[in-house]
Amino acid sequence: MQDLKGQAALVTGASRGLGRAFAETLGARGAEVIAVARTVGALEELDDAIRAAGGPQATLVPLDITDDPALERLGAAIHGRWGKLDLWIHAAVNDPPLAPAEHATDKDWDKAMAVNARATQRLIRSLDPLLRLAPAGGRAVFFDDRHNGGAFHGAYAASKAAARAITTAWAVETTRFPLTVLHLSPPPMPSGLRARFRPGEDRATLTPAREVAAEMMSEALGDSAARA
Template sequence: MSSLDAAVAAARALDQPLAGRRALVTGGSRGLGREIAIAFAAAGADVAVASRKKDACEELAEELASATGRRVTAHAAHVGDWDRLDPLLDEVEQELGPLDVLVNNAGMAPLYSSLEEVSEALFDKVFAVNVRGPFRLMAAAGKRMVARGGGAILNISSMGSQRPTAGDLPYTAAKSALNTLTAGFAQEYGPSVRVNTILAGPFATDISKAWDPEAVARMAQDWPAKRVGEPHEIVGAALYLCGPHATYTTGALLAVDGGRLAAP
């Protein structure tokens, strides 16, 4: 195949960049995870949707399979439960086949009145969901991917990991740790498995309902985009990092934050 033919084939692949791939999306029944699961199925992937609430996963799986014609499975899993994660990977492989893409999207950012009021239980729970679970999934799924010849892992972190505040410190510390895991796993499982992270900014998901809209609007005036993001605006970056056009991208932290990190 000539270089021109290869370029044309690559451009055509943009219509279905994940055709024939099998992807697991944690926290996939709502928010950014839901948008990523929808985009992946529309891009040709078979998708396993996992979250704590299986009924929500089943509802999305049924609707998404009907809309796209892809195989979409539902799985109940709390990513903070270490012993649940290897069986989760086994379930996905039994129902869909060998995993090509893992998206660590599940996370939690609980509110608290002050740093001194943060309990050990809350702190441990935040790290279990945001760090410990993704670590185990990357370790186990990455090893399987290497044995089969390759794959892609995508972590959903936060721009807060670069701009921590007292109001979200356990969460942003955990996401900073996830950024570090991205670099380490990219080294460990490269070159066949790529590991990247999206630093997500403020998005209008169900979590944003707890925000003070006037305060957010005031803050947003300092950002280049001057607004919060819509959930579907995450999918371009996710498709790129997990697709065939990012084969030289690994260990990267890509901000999708409306320019929040570029602001003073």
């Protein structure tokens, strides 16, 4: 279904899991996908999958989202090529090792905060003006983790809570503008993050990321597809 032709969609964390599933689905529907991840090979595989499904060639952006200058360049490049951003799917996440609160290392704590919280705010700073320029109103989509608390999840849960606070504030601040900020809660998926947090879990009972992306796509897009 080519109903998103001409729409620019940025997907962070696009190389695997839910990010890749959203990127593939958006590309197959005709969106011009801007795929951000650290691994070049995985991004190239994503592009191959999108084109095999009949979608346009993706724009591959291998970068670390904790690189502030790179995020500024990303925003400038999107503005230079498209002049706007219709959709941002933020699926990048860091999963620090499980540890008791008193044993969380400085390295693990700082990286979780840098990726899950600080980079989210830096991306908002770079992408907010572009989303406001989208003709139908830009949309930013964030994902809540239903099971990010409890014993040994302190660093992860704290960083995700900080990100939620930032994005919730942004959602309230932009209510008068043509910009929609969404928080979606996917069901448990057989992701690498979940496997790390719950080793030994029966993955057959979990919902594949492709199915989750397909089910959540209409909510992520709102009525933008109808106006494309």
